[in-house]
Amino acid sequence: MTDKQIQMIIDHFNRSSKKTIIISQPIGYNVEYGFVWTDVDHYKLGDVSPYKFYFIKNDKNKCIGAILDMKTDLHWYVSPKSRKKGFLTNALRDSILPHLSRAKPVQRVTINENDIGKENFESSLHTAIKTGFRFETNRNSYIEGFQKLARYKKEPINTVLEGMDFNRMGELRKKMNVVVGNLWIIKAEMEMKMGHSNYTKYLTKTISELEDYRIYKMDDSLYDFLEGSS
Structure with a gap:
């Protein structure tokens, strides 16, 4: 650069x-x-x-x-x-x-x-x-x-975490939804055109985990932050 x-x-x-x-x-x-x-x-x-x-x-x-x-x-x-x-x-x-x-x-x-x-x-x-x-x-x-x-290593790092509100969290969830949706499409096309494989099995597992992160774990992270900063 x-x-x-x-x-x-x-x-x-x-x-x-x-x-x-x-x-x-x-x-x-x-x-x-x-x-x-x-x-x-x-x-x-x-x-x-x-x-x-x-x-x-x-x-x-x-x-x-x-x-x-x-x-x-x-x-x-x-x-x-x-x-x-x-x-x-x-x-x-x-x-x-x-x-x-x-x-x-x-x-x-x-x-x-x-x-x-x-x-x-x-x-x-x-x-x-x-x-x-x-x-x-x-x-x-x-x-x-x-x-x-x-x-x-002993020097302090003064990190400032600004946090976010539920509206911003909702916007991020929409972005995550696009990622999950695209992975479903990729997985479906590869499976329909080339059959089941280790790759499609891995995609299925990844999608399941991302769906969990998209909803429950994303909310948990915000609640944990708010609780810790209160």
Whole structure:
């Protein structure tokens, strides 16, 4: 993903767009973690799983930067007008690295001057050093670094769960109903055209479980949340 694409996601975060789906939650001061779908056409063949992003906001609650969690690497980007003000460094150190420590023991990062230019290369290198990354490879314009995250596990994560009302739960149930209905159609066509198989048996089991989640377990999750937050 390019810096330009991340800037577009930042723009969508600040003003919602039908072209991009962003679902996030606060995890610390001016930092949110969430999932991003940049292609909402799920009828296409291919991977429909979301990107995982950290969003960095300024004191006016406007998103000015974002970090794409690429599992084995991080791609960070801050809008030009908000650079060299400590937003990225503070977000990494205070919220993002502690959050990452719950999912992985080590975080790696690569910094490539050919991709981001000399000025941004120097700034990224400074940020990485300041937030505790050590470097394994140093080829002047290309650097690979890593950081063990164990020391962050004791740092608190200030997750804010906003909850939802019964109306929103009803809307989600409708979406689940579409999923279940489509699976029934797929299962029926495969069974009628090709006969019973291990695959159709598995679909039958999956549909039964999803029907349970669509009704009772979805309601239970909301009641449990409301009871726990009261």
